[in-house]
Amino acid sequence: MMKSYLIALTMLLFSSLSLALVDGHEYPFDNQRDKDRFAQLAEELRCPKCQNQNLADSNAPIAKDLRNKVYEQIQAGQSDEEIVQYLVDRYGDFVRYKPAFKSYTLVLWLSPVVLFVIAIIVFVRLGRKKEKAAPLTEEELKKLAALKQQASDK
C-alpha cells in the first residue's frame, strides 16, 4: 500500500515542467511582475513556424515578431488572457502550449485524472484482497476435518 503511494508521488515529481529563462535584455520592464509575465507567456506560447519550440527558445523571425507583440501588449496593459486570445485569434489554438479547457479538450485534461483514480482503485482493491483471508467458520472447520479424514482413509 505504502509502496504504491510512493510510486505515484515519484511520478508526480517527474511530471512538473522544467522552465528555461527568457533573455530579458531585449525587453526592459519597469516592474518585476510584468517581467515575470513576459517570461511566462514566452514559455507558454508556441512558435507557429518551428513546431516544437516556444517563443522564448526560437530564433525564427516570426517568433521574434510574436515576442515583440507580446511585449507591446504587456506594456499596453493587456491581461495574459487577452494576449493569448489575440494570438489564438490569428494563429489558432496551435500557439498554446497549455491547451485551453474546452469541450474538445476535455479528454486531454481529464484522462490523467481519470486514469489516476482508476489506478488508486486498483491498488486499493489489490491491497484488500490480501487482508481478506478471514478465519474459517465453525462449519468450514468441520468440513475441512471431514475432507482430511476422507483423504487419509483412501
Place this chain on the structure above:
Amino acid sequence: MNRLVLFVPVLIFLALGILFFAGIGRENKEVLPSPLINKPFPNFILTQVEEGSKQLTQQDLIGKPMLVNVWATWCPTCKAEHEFLNTLAADGIRIVGINYKDDDAAAMQWLQDYGNPYEFNISDPDGMLGLELGVYGAPETFLVDGEGIIRAKHVGDLNPRVWEKYQPQFALMRAAASRPEESISDKGSE
C-alpha cells in the same frame, strides 16, 4: 474468469498501440488550420508598393473575389510560384499582393524582372499585416470573396495541382459575386 481480468492491461496496451500506430504521420504538420476562415479581412492602413504615397486599407479589397498572395523577394518558394501566378492573372483572376517584410525597391525590381500578376501590392515591411493574418511563412495565399471575407487559406506555393483544389471554390465565389441580389440578401441576414 478472474484470470482473464489479468489480460485487460495487455488488451488496453494493444488497443492504444494500434490506435497510436494508425495515427502516426496522419497529422499534416505543414499546415496549421487558420482561425481566420469566414472572418473579415483584418483592418489595415499601409502604403502601396508601386506608389509609395498611396494609402491602402481593407476597403480597397472589396469588389471582385480575389487571391491575396503574401510574398517576398527573399523567399525562394515565392519565386517558384510566381510563373503560375502570372498564368492565373492572365486567365483573369484578380490577385492582390502583400509584400511581406521586404523592401519596396527590391519588390519593384522583382516585378519588372518576372512579370506582375498583381492588381496592386500592399507594402508590409514590418510584417504587421502578416501577423494580423496569422502568416508564419511566405508564400501564403488567401481566397477572399468580393465582400472582403476570407474563405480559405493555402500555405506554400500555388501550382496547378494545388489550384485544382481551390479552383471550384473560387469559381463559386465568383458566381456568387456576379449575382448582386444574392449578395444583398446575404448582407440582410447578417
